[in-house]
Amino acid sequence: MRYALLAPGKRIRPFFVAESARLFDVAEIHALQAGAAIECVHCYSLVHDDLPAMDDDDLRRGRPTVHKAFDEATAILAGDALLTFAFEILSNKATHSDAAIRGELIAQLAQAAGKDGMAGGQMLDLQAESEKVADLGRIVTLQAMKTGALFRFAVNAGAVLGKAGAKERAALALYADHIGLAFQIADDILDVEASSATLGKTAGKDKVAGKATYVDLLGLDGAKAEAGKLVREAKDAMQLFGAKAEIFIAAADYVVSRRK
Amino acid sequence: MRYALLAPGKRIRPFFVAESARLFDVAEIHALQAGAAIECVHCYSLVHDDLPAMDDDDLRRGRPTVHKAFDEATAILAGDALLTFAFEILSNKATHSDAAIRGELIAQLAQAAGKDGMAGGQMLDLQAESEKVADLGRIVTLQAMKTGALFRFAVNAGAVLGKAGAKERAALALYADHIGLAFQIADDILDVEASSATLGKTAGKDKVAGKATYVDLLGLDGAKAEAGKLVREAKDAMQLFGAKAEIFIAAADYVVSRRK
Numbered sequence A, B: 001m002r003y004a005l006l007a008p009g010k011r012i013r014p015f016f017v018a019e020s021a022r023l024f025d026v027a028e029i030h031a032l033q034a035g036a037a038i039e040c041v042h043c044y045s046l047v048h049d050d051l052p053a054m055d056d057d058d059l060r061r062g063r064p065t066v067h068k069a070f071d072e073a074t075a076i077l078a079g080d081a082l083l084t085f086a087f088e089i090l091s092n093k094a095t096h097s098d099a100a101i102r103g104e105l106i107a108q109l110a111q112a113a114g115k116d117g118m119a120g121g122q123m124l125d126l127q128a129e130s131e132k133v134a135d136l137g138r139i140v141t142l143q144a145m146k147t148g149a150l151f152r153f154a155v156n157a158g159a160v161l162g163k164a165g166a167k168e169r170a171a172l173a174l175y176a177d178h179i180g181l182a183f184q185i186a187d188d189i190l191d192v193e194a195s196s197a198t199l200g201k202t203a204g205k206d207k208v209a210g211k212a213t214y215v216d217l218l219g220l221d222g223a224k225a226e227a228g229k230l231v232r233e234a235k236d237a238m239q240l241f242g243a244k245a246e247i248f249i250a251a252a253d254y255v256v257s258r259r260k
Helices: A012-023 A028-049 A072-090 A099-113 A118-131 A136-161 A166-193 A205-209 A214-257 B012-023 B028-049 B072-090 B099-113 B118-131 B136-161 B166-193 B205-209 B214-257
Strands: none
Touching (some): A012 A028, A012 A136, A012 A166, A012 A214, A028 A099, A028 A118, A072 B099, A072 B118, A099 A136, A099 B072, A118 A136, A118 B072, A136 A166, A136 A214, A166 A214, B012 B136, B012 B166, B028 B072, B028 B118, B028 B136, B099 B136, B118 B136, B136 B214, B166 B214
């Protein structure tokens, strides 16, 4: 669990939890609680996705994947325990005494991670891979579930913790959905353009697996244009928060400019 | 998820949730919510435990295991999604409006299922198997985590839902711990005495895997005597509830008399 969770990573989901919490002047300890929980869920998904029966990957965050460093049984159980630990963290009333807010976060995290979110999206991804069907609508739906739902949870967490209004939540949701999609498109672009050494994971993997990527469907230039458009719209939505949204604007630019 | 969850099973954990809820006159819908959640957790653990990298079992509840009926990736994801679904169910405020009670159940379930409970116990079990060390203290600790923690959650759930006092909770905890252990000893006895057809899962599996069982450590007669003693003490503890505890007494007898 430690090997998977404390490996060098971008921590982009906890980052968004912390920054959205800052928009609503939420106590830092509450943001850390939600941020720790979402990172547990994200890391569990990496451990299970890397398993031989899934994406069968040897390298993650620049190190051997968990089933390579230990063994498959350990990887399965470490993933299971990390997922469970996320809910243990969120249900800790010593960290956050408001049971209604904790309950809303738990409900949202479970929906984002489960059959109608990340796990369901991963299943659709495996089916799409074996059927070799490339369809833009399908890949958008699939990615919205597989990676978008957890992303939206992260960006929305501060609004839940800060009991924000509907207008603020809608702006954050638009930002999250657009950035989540742009992030995925950027990943597909990086998978084509970057080396394994830079990525810290195996490059060119999607092509070998025969996965339909945004680059396949839109072309390299088309994918870059689409990511750029999504980022612009995401930044526009955040104007609502004025100067406080500065870091969200910078983060949006980072998503498409990052090299790994 | 449906294949794993709706397969014929004893539903012994939801049964204990329902019956402990009845002790404290809890609304049935609240018991059903907690019972559904614990069955999801139990079934997820069966799906993952049966995987080739874990116990590598082909038969469960009289049918092919999930990775045999579908494939390994589907089994991993169905397990992940069932575990997550348990927390989605428990966090549903439409089913139970009291966020503090829901929060306590979620915290207890996460602890019972996670690194210090079921998943941690399964890891210890795999380590014990590879080290071929047979030690009674170790196997008791291991089983208390692997199966006992979830059992205790089930028996205690009604007390949480019904806001029961410390004396009632202590009696239920003793009952749960003793019955949980007796259940496991009875499983080890059945693994030696029953056929695969009767069990609905592969019999004699533990011996082949070189697992240290209670039968190895205590002998067949010793294991039966120990299970009998635990059941008697469990029944004694439930005298506190008078005639209301009748079904707990019958369930305790069932645990050691069942043939599968």
